[in-house]
Amino acid sequence: MAPSRPANRPQVKPGPPLPPKGATQASGASAGGPSRPANRQGSKPSAKSSSSPATPAPVARVAPRQRPLSSGPRRIATNLYSATGKRTIRELDAREMRVLLRVDFNVPLSDGKVVDDSRIRAAVPTIKALLEDGASIVIASHLGRPDGKVVDGLRLRPAAERLAHHLQMMVPTTGDALGVGTEDAVKRLRPGELVLLENVRFHAGEEKNDPAFAAKLASYADVFVNDGFGAAHRAHASTVGVAGILPSYVGLLMESEVEALSNLLDKPSRPFAAIVGGGKVSGKVAVLEALIQKVDLLILGGGVANTFLVASGRSVGKSLYESKMVEHARRILKLAAERGVKVLLPVDGVVAKEVTRGTEFKVVSTEKLPASWHMVDLGPDSITAMREALSSVKTILWNGPLGVFEIPAFGTATRELAKLAAEKAEAGATVVVGGGDSIAALQQLNLAGKMTHISTGGGASLEYLEGRDLPGLAVIPTAGSPFETMPILWEAPKPEKKPAPKPKAPAKKSE
Numbered sequence: 001m002a003p004s005r006p007a008n009r010p011q012v013k014p015g016p017p018l019p020p021k022g023a024t025q026a027s028g029a030s031a032g033g034p035s036r037p038a039n040r041q042g043s044k045p046s047a048k049s050s051s052s053p054a055t056p057a058p059v060a061r062v063a064p065r066q067r068p069l070s071s072g073p074r075r076i077a078t079n080l081y082s083a084t085g086k087r088t089i090r091e092l093d094a095r096e097m098r099v100l101l102r103v104d105f106n107v108p109l110s111d112g113k114v115v116d117d118s119r120i121r122a123a124v125p126t127i128k129a130l131l132e133d134g135a136s137i138v139i140a141s142h143l144g145r146p147d148g149k150v151v152d153g154l155r156l157r158p159a160a161e162r163l164a165h166h167l168q169m170m171v172p173t174t175g176d177a178l179g180v181g182t183e184d185a186v187k188r189l190r191p192g193e194l195v196l197l198e199n200v201r202f203h204a205g206e207e208k209n210d211p212a213f214a215a216k217l218a219s220y221a222d223v224f225v226n227d228g229f230g231a232a233h234r235a236h237a238s239t240v241g242v243a244g245i246l247p248s249y250v251g252l253l254m255e256s257e258v259e260a261l262s263n264l265l266d267k268p269s270r271p272f273a274a275i276v277g278g279g280k281v282s283g284k285v286a287v288l289e290a291l292i293q294k295v296d297l298l299i300l301g302g303g304v305a306n307t308f309l310v311a312s313g314r315s316v317g318k319s320l321y322e323s324k325m326v327e328h329a330r331r332i333l334k335l336a337a338e339r340g341v342k343v344l345l346p347v348d349g350v351v352a353k354e355v356t357r358g359t360e361f362k363v364v365s366t367e368k369l370p371a372s373w374h375m376v377d378l379g380p381d382s383i384t385a386m387r388e389a390l391s392s393v394k395t396i397l398w399n400g401p402l403g404v405f406e407i408p409a410f411g412t413a414t415r416e417l418a419k420l421a422a423e424k425a426e427a428g429a430t431v432v433v434g435g436g437d438s439i440a441a442l443q444q445l446n447l448a449g450k451m452t453h454i455s456t457g458g459g460a461s462l463e464y465l466e467g468r469d470l471p472g473l474a475v476i477p478t479a480g481s482p483f484e485t486m487p488i489l490w491e492a493p494k495p496e497k498k499p500a501p502k503p504k505a506p507a508k509k510s511e
């Protein structure tokens, strides 16, 4: 993807006076506020842009790509097309700019270590592109749900370590997204350097999209880039609020996510199959209703299938199912019948005495599921039926494991599907997988890399597939637009209107 950029970069305030030549990185705050050298002729051209055999020492900054002096201003991109329809960083001349970059580093942690760093790896292309362009980057992310309080277990340092590993450069973190120390660290950034702000959700203003909190974040930078697809369905300060203040762009991950998902919805090669599993139907009803309008085949598994079995008159014993969702499931089955969509429900299943390791289990037909057992996986006949039904499909969307795959004995169908999906992708089918647990299952088998696209956004990808606007994307100006988003588009928090305390009847003094 050759970056091509228009010259109509956003108007940026002229930078403050240049620091003395040779002023070096990170040592001591420069007195005069943001320091952005006007050119970096002095920086050594990096001879090894490709990987060298010896592990290179992590660097503090990235040498910008050399540009011929004669090249003048950036050429205007002739093709501003983006699957998102939004301004992307390909339209941004980030040289000497300070970029506030929203990413989604909401990664699973265990014992203070990142268990799966897919989301961090997915942010690397945008980070590299901006650094090589000569930007400095202030990265913002959330992690978990600290609910506006500092939670030590949800600090972003482990994510910074993974990012440092992938970038082969130092990734300093701040102890707080706000505060004098953070402002200072941001001011000291030079082109090619970055800093990761501490978890933005440690501040209640983040999830409330508080304008004051957004303004603080925005004050760190000249432009805003949103590459946090996994958080784009949230109208928070660091996803929506800042976009009403700074010239805004989407990053390369956001673009590729939207491209993969919109291709599925708009022009799938047919037959198109959706495979939906996982624990609960409630979180998936909306996406099922949307998908039923698009797909030719729907395969159901996991707890989701149990609710559909009940909707089609079967009893499921002690299996996980949602009685409140049975009516919804019936409606989806009716819609499928009207549209001629084939729905594959399990014909047999693995039932277990308990949903635990080492418990007794057996295979039974779903026509007569025993009352005191739990269905925890698809049975062999269902797996064969799935394999046959998928043999001719050209597009697969998979969300949700087909059984309680965390317990290996109940992960057969999920593993079989993972292998089948890899085979299909290798044979040229488009295979898109979304959902943290489904991706974890693929990773256990080392098959994630075989898929056409792995979505880093759980909730965001479901909402996108439902056809809903993602606020973090909606707020970015249209591709090629010279205009900025009006702050009025902020999803400002509703003021908490507490009823004025009723004047109490003066309490009688009890003396």
Ligand code: ADP
Pocket: 277, 278, 279, 280, 301, 302, 303, 320, 375, 376, 377, 399, 400, 401, 402, 403, 404, 405, 406, 434, 435, 436, 437, 438, 439, 458
């Ligand atoms: P994803 O993260 O891929 O979107 P979900 O979060 O919707 O998937 O669902 C994953 C969970 O569903 C897993 O923890 C798995 O154990 C559970 N699950 C799958 N099948 C069943 C089942 N038959 N009974 C109970 N839980 C199930």
Ligand code: MG
Pocket: 435, 436, 437
């Ligand atoms: Mg999940």
